[in-house]
Amino acid sequence: MGVHGPTLSPLTSVLLDVVLLGCAFWLLAKPTKRPIFDSLFMVTLVLSVSFIRVVMQPFPNVQPVTVAALLVGAQLGARRGAAFAVLVAMISNFFMGDGWWTVFQAAGWASIAIAGSRLSLVTSTGLNLGRACMASIIAAFWFDFIVSFSILDGTIGFTEFIVYLGHGLPFDFLHMIGNLTFVLWMGSWFTQLLEEDPSLEEIEFTVVNGHGIDG
Amino acid sequence: MALLFASLFVVPVILAQAPSTPWDETHSFSWEYDFETGYISTSPLFTGEQLLVRTSGHAEPSVTAFDLSGTKIWDRANPASTNNDMSPLLHVEAGQGECGSWPEMVLVGWTNGLVEAVNPSDGELLWSTQSEVAGWGVTGQFALDEEFVMIPTRKGIGQYCLADGQQQWWTETGLGWRNGVAVDETGYFIGDEAGQLWHINRTGNATSHALQLGKIRHAPLFTDAGILIHAQSDTSSTIGIFNPTDATLTQQIPAGPSPATPVQQDEYIVTGDSSNMRILHCTNACVVLDEIPFHTNGEIGWFDNGQIFAPSNLPDSNWGFFTFDGQDNLTYSPIEVGLHGYGTAAPIQFSDGVATFTAFGNDQGILRVYSDLEESGTVPATNFDWGEQMLIFGMFVLLGSSSALLLSGKREWFLRTSSLFVLVIVVLILPDLSSQWSKVFDEQFPEQASPEEWNEQWPDAWLGTQIVIFEMDGEEHSFGGFVGHTDVLSLTQVACKELDFELSGESTELGWYVESINGIEGKGWEFSVDGAKGIISVDQSAAYSTSIVRWTPV
Numbered sequence: 114m115g116v117h118g119p120t121l122s123p124l125t126s127v128l129l130d131v132v133l134l135g136c137a138f139w140l141l142a143k144p145t146k147r148p149i150f151d152s153l154f155m156v157t158l159v160l161s162v163s164f165i166r167v168v169m170q171p172f173p174n175v176q177p178v179t180v181a182a183l184l185v186g187a188q189l190g191a192r193r194g195a196a197f198a199v200l201v202a203m204i205s206n207f208f209m210g211d212g213w214w215t216v217f218q219a220a221g222w223a224s225i226a227i228a229g230s231r232l233s234l235v236t237s238t239g240l241n242l243g244r245a246c247m248a249s250i251i252a253a254f255w256f257d258f259i260v261s262f263s264i265l266d267g268t269i270g271f272t273e274f275i276v277y278l279g280h281g282l283p284f285d286f287l288h289m290i291g292n293l294t295f296v297l298w299m300g301s302w303f304t305q306l307l308e309e310d311p312s313l314e315e316i317e318f319t320v321v322n323g324h325g326i327d328g
Numbered sequence: 329m330a331l332l333f334a335s336l337f338v339v340p341v342i343l344a345q346a347p348s349t350p351w352d353e354t355h356s357f358s359w360e361y362d363f364e365t366g367y368i369s370t371s372p373l374f375t376g377e378q379l380l381v382r383t384s385g386h387a388e389p390s391v392t393a394f395d396l397s398g399t400k401i402w403d404r405a406n407p408a409s410t411n412n413d414m415s416p417l418l419h420v421e422a423g424q425g426e427c428g429s430w431p432e433m434v435l436v437g438w439t440n441g442l443v444e445a446v447n448p449s450d451g452e453l454l455w456s457t458q459s460e461v462a463g464w465g466v467t468g469q470f471a472l473d474e475e476f477v478m479i480p481t482r483k484g485i486g487q488y489c490l491a492d493g494q495q496q497w498w499t500e501t502g503l504g505w506r507n508g509v510a511v512d513e514t515g516y517f518i519g520d521e522a523g524q525l526w527h528i529n530r531t532g533n534a535t536s537h538a539l540q541l542g543k544i545r546h547a548p549l550f551t552d553a554g555i556l557i558h559a560q561s562d563t564s565s566t567i568g569i570f571n572p573t574d575a576t577l578t579q580q581i582p583a584g585p586s587p588a589t590p591v592q593q594d595e596y597i598v599t600g601d602s603s604n605m606r607i608l609h610c611t612n613a614c615v616v617l618d619e620i621p622f623h624t625n626g627e628i629g630w631f632d633n634g635q636i637f638a639p640s641n642l643p644d645s646n647w648g649f650f651t652f653d654g655q656d657n658l659t660y661s662p663i664e665v666g667l668h669g670y671g672t673a674a675p676i677q678f679s680d681g682v683a684t685f686t687a688f689g690n691d692q693g694i695l696r697v698y699s700d701l702e703e704s705g706t707v708p709a710t711n712f713d714w715g716e717q718m719l720i721f722g723m724f725v726l727l728g729s730s731s732a733l734l735l736s737g738k739r740e741w742f743l744r745t746s747s748l749f750v751l752v753i754v755v756l757i758l759p760d761l762s763s764q765w766s767k768v769f770d771e772q773f774p775e776q777a778s779p780e781e782w783n784e785q786w787p788d789a790w791l792g793t794q795i796v797i798f799e800m801d802g803e804e805h806s807f808g809g810f811v812g813h814t815d816v817l818s819l820t821q822v823a824c825k826e827l828d829f830e831l832s833g834e835s836t837e838l839g840w841y842v843e844s845i846n847g848i849e850g851k852g853w854e855f856s857v858d859g860a861k862g863i864i865s866v867d868q869s870a871a872y873s874t875s876i877v878r879w880t881p882v
Contacts, residue, residue: 172755212851242740269861277863279769283762287754294747297740 126211130203133219137199158185158307159197163204170209174284175291178205179252182222183245184300186229188307194226214263221259225252240304242296249292257285351635351649351663358685359398360666360696368671368689369414371627373434374678375448379687380434381695384413385822391417391436393451396680398697402451404436404444411439411464411809414506414672416627418470418477419448420490425475428491430454435477441465443479445493455493459486462503463789463809469508469547471516473530478509478516485509485518485528497532503792505811506589508547510555514572519544521792523559525570537575541566543873546589549597551610554578558587558599562872563771565601569614579614585870586814588638591630596652600624600638602814602870603767605650607658618658621764622648625814626672637663639671639690643817643840643867647671647688665696670818691818723752759839766864779859780876794871796823797878800848805829816855816877817867823877839865842879850881 162181169175178201186194202219206212234245261278269277366383373380378393378401390405406413415437422432433445433454441461445454459466459481468480476487476496486498502520510517515529521543524536541559549556554569565587569579584603591598597608605628606619623645624638631637636650640662649663671690678685684700726749733742754761783806786795790808796819798805807826813819817840824831829846842853855862855869856878862869871877 173758175751175755264863273861273863276769276773279773280762280766280864283758283765287751287758290747290751290754294744294751297744297747 129213129216130211133199133203133216136219137196137203155193155197159200159204162197163201163208166201166205167208172291174257174288176253176256176288177291177295178202178222179225179256179288180249180292180295180300181303182226183229183248183252184234184240184303185307186226187232187234187245188304191227191230194230195223198222198226214260217260217263218256221256224259225256228252228255235304240301242300245296245300246293249296250289253288253292254285257281257288351661355686355698355700357666358697358699360694361392361394361398361400363392363693363695366693367412367691368673368693368695369412369626369691370416370672371629371674372676372687372689372695373417373419374676374687375419375432375434378448379676379678379697380417380448381687381689382413382417382436383693384409384411384439385825389413389438391434391446391451393448394695396685401449404446404451404453406438406440406442406444409438409440409442409465412812413437413439413467414812415439415466416469416508418472420445420472420477423475423490425490427475427489427494427496430490433490435470437466437468437470437479439465439467441482443488443493445490457488457493457495459498460484463791463793464505464811467506468504468518469506471509471511471547473511473516478511480504480507480509480518485516485526485534487530487532499528499532499534501526501528501534501536505543506545508589510548510550512550517548517555517572519546519548519557519559521545525555525557527572537570539568539570539577541568541577541580545587549590549592551592551597551614552595553610553612553614556590556592556597556608556610556614558583558590558601560585560587560873563870567599567608567614569610581608581614581616585872586625588624589627591628591636593630598628598630598636598650598652598658600628602641605636605638605648605658605660607652609656617656620650620658620660622660624648625812627674629674629676631677633677635677637675637686637688639673639688641670641672641814641818643670643815644668644835645670647675665698667692667694667696672812719752723749726752762864763839763868766868767870770870780856780878792874794819794874795876796820797876798823798827798829798845799878799880800846811873813871815867816857816862816869816871819871819875819877820855820866820879833866840867842866845879845881848881852882854880854882856880 162178165177169177182198185197199219202215202222206215232248234241264277363383367385368381368383370382380391380393382391388405388407389409390403392403393401395401418435420433420435423430434448436444441459442456443466444456447454460483462482464482466481471478475490477490479486479488483503484498484500487496501518502522502524504520507519518526523540523542524538526534526536528534542561544557544559554571557568559566559568564585565583567581567583568577571578584601586602588600595610597610599606602623604619605622607617608614609617623640623642625641626639629637634651638648640646640648646662646668647665649661651659665688667688667690669692673689675686675688685697687697689695726745730742730746730749733745786808793808794810794813795806795808805827807823810819810822821831832844833840833842843849845853857869857875
């Protein structure tokens, strides 16, 4: 339609995918061993959100992944949130079209997941809806801004880049409205879905630690 | 949750539906003729018994006559005419004058400079005359002046006798394109590509006025306020009022890009461009009474019954139907005539004494004729659109729920329903919103780029025209000489046809996406217009009168 960004050779594309996948596994790796159930849950989550993104393709820039990344980051932490973002970008783009822009989409959603982990969106009473709405609005513009860098291929100047950003404002607005709608309708449900039950080791540690303090 | 997804998945179905309008309900399809190749670039002509249509471009340029039932009676081709023929056909009643007598005839001007007078009943040639060619020949609108026809040739204007086509005189003016002639008691007025308005008296003496408003590509219109010109510049246009008495411009009204041919009924004028249709009232001065967003760049049909038709010159677009209430309101509704896509030809209305017919033609080379149901007595078929009804019902439910939830103090649910309502609205309006936004944005912040340079190997006939370059396998394939294309898609399509390249793509919600050119798909195609990289869809990117479009595979 218009600007595509730099073209990648097949070898570069494979290398890029390997790097992205490596980042995702590095982010998922933790010093403590994670139960198989947790891994299965993450796989299901990634596949489901990727599928929703592919299905929502006819609606330009209505991006459920942005809100999902924000809430996964808020509930599961920065590492798993960023890994989730990278994997969803890779898997959904496998169906929607892979390229240089995948890196920027992965970076955009990963940064949103990290921001989600730092914004105290989830409190003891559940999702802070007001804060989540604000975060989702900012996330829409932030993600579109990050992804816009994918058009820079050495032939586009600063003014052209600003003009490109200006042309995209109606789509940024739609992304923002879409995010708000997703947060309002599914934010609380999705946050509960992601809520982690403490493991037996964690319960035991808490109890023992509590008795130790008491003693 | 179910409501959320149900509403969203209905949206694409709705977007594909065209609404029924009062015109659609009172008119029925009568017949059609598919020329298969070529464009219908100017209005058909009704001579009282025959309907004449001219076609050109990618087919043998010709004039074809039909009877009122759609049966082809005759056609007359001009294989030597190599460009798009768009000079309007002119019907001349039989008459006599000092230079002789003439039968009923139709005058046809061709882009190879040939002018022919033909018998409308059988297409027989009555006389012909050759005018000069400079890349193009005749493209403008003729005018009658007693026993003479005034012909706008490529480099000037000539007076020819209707009886035998003998040239009385010819005067050089400026290089012209689609520049029609206007006749008044002092002589003739004609514009040119350099923006000069010429006055030529009846002996052929010419005087020019450099208006500096832009290219003049229509016959000037005489109003009480002065001579009205809708002049075209690169990214906009200006409606100018010229006082011929003291040779001054008395008014300049800014308008959108690529103006259509303005039309007049008494003191009212209708103009169009890529941004708006507007109606002006011209007495002592011209006042814009009303304007409506609409994209039209060719002819406008304004009929005695007050109906105004304009082709929307966009891909997959339809026709605009306008009515003027005689005060200050112009109303618009789209009409469905089964012809979608680019078009610049006005329709024609005619009657056989029983029913009124309206004939439409566009760049697809299809002629479709509709008849007035009120007179023919046919009952219109109702077309119930379930998708549209479901969406409207859903929107009412959301709106009603939002109001009820707000009043009952359920803030969270109010926000949910109202956000979904707004989301659906924004999804529906996004294509138009982004298109309008891009236009406004481009007008406010025009791009600065190093323009494409003229290639010395290109023929001179391409100078001052639109050119398209395709980069394929390290080679450049170019074709030029195009005029009148207002967007990159239209220009690319015509260039591909000339070069015999297959162009494939798809229409998306974001605009038209080019998938392959001449079988080369790659990872997509990029384009630039005058050196500036295309950053919006190809159908929304404007092409100007001398634009050079370059296509590069990614």
